[in-house]
Amino acid sequence: MTALPLNGIRVLDSTYVFALPYTGGQLADLGAEVIKIEGPGRPDITRGGGLYGTFPDNEPGEDWWNRPSTYQLLNRGKRSLVLDMSREEGREIFRELVMVSDVVMENFTPRVMRRWGLDYPNLRKLRPDIIMVSNTGYGHGGGPYSSYPAQATTQEGTHGHCWVTGYPGDEPSKAGRSFVDFLSTWSAMFAIGSALRYRNRTGKGQWVDIGMYQAGVMFLSEYLMDAITNGRQGERIGNRHPYRAPQGAYPAAGDDQWIALSVADDDQWLALCRQMDRDDLARDRRYQTLEGRQRFHDEIDAEIGEWTRHHDKYELMHLLQSHGIASGPVLSGKDVHFDAQYRSRNFLERVEYPEESGMGTRILMGRPYKMSKTDLAIRGAAPTFGGDNVPLLEGLLGKPSDQVAGWADDTIITDFPTTGEPSPTLDPQELVERGQLAEWDPEYRQRLGI
């Protein structure tokens, strides 16, 4: 095994919510020293629990801001500095940190860093080879929406995703959750890896200006080309495929269990009919070509569903895959923890929390890739709020301890949030009854062995 790719690389991570905080967590997995910077009155939204992540066993605890699941996942392996950047003393500390860092990430609306004198032209004066990554809803520059506030939840419509997602003939819809955030997460990974290599070669830094909107639009490139050259609008085709049929999600045995499958060609259609023991369908001339199967897709779906609903979803996958037919079960947030493939690849990692946190062992997703000569893993829990203030200021910046104590007295730095409260927790059993959770499994710990 070789050294971690980002050993010795220091990253200032002044970002909030999902997109770039996740980049920071991924950089920490790769060996970087990632310093998460938040304001005393501006704790990251994911620290509040609720829709942004659950508290362990629904117990906010005294230091609720350190405990939510999503906060833990996104910020694993980082250090935490809480610094009031709205005050000059805070900005001066930030500037000194920039001078000893390799990468700065921020996701303020475009005017903020400029107003603070911390935009790229200014950071570059402090450290000429700094790599700065800015993530905003619509990107910097003079465009009409550049100053608009944005989060993924509403942008999914604006960047076109909802237009092409939805049941056939039905209204535009969403799928997944906040998914454009993760396009920024990985755009930043790609940009930072490229910029670090470039700096290694040339000694030069870089400013990376990511707009989430633009990334979301890029992922619809074939629809854009069809609109630009053929004047076509695209349409919602639900779970179907433009060039294959049948394809869909079909009911499997059990309550709300589903199998997804996709038939590539005429031979696979015949193979599927054989597995269904439906010679009549195989012989039906209407279904023998792709065009026919697309035209009669509804009828075919009903026949397939009538067969699949009597079989277990995994049993169906193994059977269909043995005939080369692409298929797989619809997996829930519970199912993935017991799936043989995820387990075999150790995609979901056990994280042991410090005794004093009372959080025990939890399981968090790692990363969607492996490197053959590098042992990658989640390198530790997410930091407590301001937990590294003193070692960073006294150790890294060499500040005298009385000065650091003075900053704490002035709340330039704090180790507790000065505003905010935990989201109300809702009883999981009540959520099940209201249809907002599929299931609540009080035995989850025994089942997961944690």
Place this chain on the structure above:
Amino acid sequence: MDIGGPLTGIKVLDLSEDIAGSFCTRLLADYGADVLKVEPTRGSAMRRFGPFYHDEPHPEKSLFFLILNLNKKGVTLNLESAAGRRLFLDLVGHVDLVVESFKPGHLDDLGIGYERLANVNPGLVMTSITPFGQTGPYSRYTGEEIVSYAMGMVMGISGVQGRPPLKHGGFQAQYQGGLFGAGATAMALFAQDRHGAGQHVDVSTTECVASTMMATQTIYPFIGGVQVRRADGTMWENPMPCKDGWIIVQAGGGATWDDIADFFQAPELLEPRFADRAQRVRNGPEMDQVVLEAIRNREKWELFPKAAEKRMLFGLVQTPTELAECPQLESREFYRETEHPVIGAVKIPAELFRMSPAGYQLRMPAPLLGQHNREVFGEGLGYSSEELSVMRQTEVI
């Protein structure tokens, strides 16, 4: 002065015939890498994918192939033949990176898997992007877009209760595999430069999709809960119909709840039953009715800038044509024009993000089939015209 991109000087062989691998190498090429697309002699399968320019099916008119292979050069090479594999190994000796997306084991079966390539070129990085990854019991199973959404947790929470789980539109999983794969690859290229070590990067498209579902995953190991699709009829934070389309609204941002009520000109929203988040969740369907009534006669383009003035989190559902004419994207130079030898001048989505001083570059359109055979095999590897014509006759190239 043109200083190129951050990846200028990196040499890449792209063996992929799918969206994910092709998009990964296109991104590398966009930011400066010299990418050589290696196609089978019959052409990449992507050349048969629509949409086509003016709806004319033709191997040089696939718009999907065009946008996934911008900025690359292209050769044909039959890897099924021994002579083809010898040529390929020659090329591998001259590059930093190979990207491929065959079923795991396929290149090993041909005798040109990672171990063999690393013997030829010890510093090589090889990136493989596949539906399930190189290892594990399903690694050789057949993947497809919908299967990655199913197994990656997207479908379980998408769509509405009482109807089937719903997938993303388009090919989001494949694009994700390409972008996330480019991220992992860039890190491996930095490590290669820094530590002198090559390695095999193994990207699973299904795990990429799962990585977008981190909030869903953690609910089980933190409280034992399992997330589900939303109930039919709840629309807040989802597209809601207005006069000429759909809008999406979310509380938060810089707007207070009073601002939101004022924006909709709907004082009912200030009633106690909608006073806080918990109340609004509980009385969601009633709140939806108030908002739907308030926007029934209003237009999305009228509402969009007004919502921004209130610092609201607000979206509208745009069509592909609206996106193609978007002034914000114009201001960001998202679209560029490329001159394709068969299609002619055509506008294309170009720049994923801005980066300077070394940034995005549009250097050339996608390659025609075998366009650079002579340049790469003749001028590059030194084969004579006679040798090249023998290779052509024996369908090596």
